[in-house]
Amino acid sequence: MRRPSPLPQSPVASRGTAEKAAPARAARPARDEAPAPAPEREPVEPTLDENPTAPVIPLASPTPLPDAKPDPDPATADEGADAAQVGFREVWKAARARRKALRAEIRRFTVRQRRRRAVWFGAAASVLLLALGTLGAAYSPLFGVEKISVVGAQQLAAADVEAALSGQLGKPLPLVDESAIKAELVAFPLIETYALEARPPHELVVRIVERTPIGLIETRAGYTLVDAAGVALSTTATPSAGTPVLTITGGVDSDAFASAGQVMRSLPDDIRAQVTAVTASTPDDVTLELGGTNTQVVWGSADDSAVKASNLAKMMAARPPADVFSYDVSSPDVVVVR
Secondary structure, eight states, rough: OOOOOOOOOOOHHHHHHHHHHHHHHHHOOOOOSSOOOOOOOOOOOOOOOOOOOOOOOOOOOOOTTTOOOOOHHHHHHHHHHHHOOHHHHHHHHHHHHHHHHHHHHHHHHHHHHHHHHHHHHHHHHHHHHHHHHHHHHTGGGBBOOEEEEEOOOOOOHHHHHHHHHHTTTTTTTOOHHHHHHHHHHTTTTTTTEEEEEEEEETTTEEEEOOOOEEEEEEEEEEEEEEEEEOOOEEEEEEEOTOOEEEETTTGGGSHHHHHHHHHHHHHHHHHHHHEEEEEESSSOEEEEEETTTTTTEEESTTTTHHHHHHHHHHHHHSGGGGGOEEEEEEEETEEEEE
């Protein structure tokens, strides 16, 4: 829309205005002349103009033309200018600062968990280092075998056993070859069982249990000393003094021999030393003969041998074998003396 124009003024008002303006121009003094004092004028009372100029009243708010662009908003203009000035470096710095702040918060909230984890890792590492150090030292020459001690040898010579095991000298204790030791000890029939004991840093102890010989078995080669399991320990042409002679039906592989061997192992040492002969045809008729007095001990089966041996020792103390023909302990509760 076009802008509103002021209303046209009347010709009378225009002339009145011009006449008032003319005396004012005429009364203005010239530039070269000195201004004369203004004459005193009588006060004029204001009068209302008969034809006053009408006020300008806009009909409607001005509307911009279609081609005109709206004035930019100052706030929007400032933001656009700031956005235009923010570059890649500032964005990268802001992102980096944000990541740092996030990591700091994560560290602050997980400090206890990280400490606990560090303690566990430290303990595990210490145990692992200790184990590796121990294994390394154990398998090193620092723990090499320098001395072999044989314990439990009575009938055997301990020096002979130590000399047979000399091949283990210089080896670290964990690397001692048990199969090689077993192969060397098999050559000693008197050894029933053995056990190895390592005494760091340099000693290897061999504990042996010798076989207990129970008597002599007459063979074609002579008299063979055997234990309760029938293992031949030695062979001589003549019977050894103080060793009983075994007369067993069926030989060392029979049940009668097993029963006789169990009886001999249950006897106290003082009574076993007096036995000169053992006979058995079945597992239930084992008979012992005490030397010097030719006193017989009817034992019967190997059942309750410990009780029978205790009762026999008491009876022999009450009635010595020199005055007795036989002791019958086949019944554990009753001892018959003849």
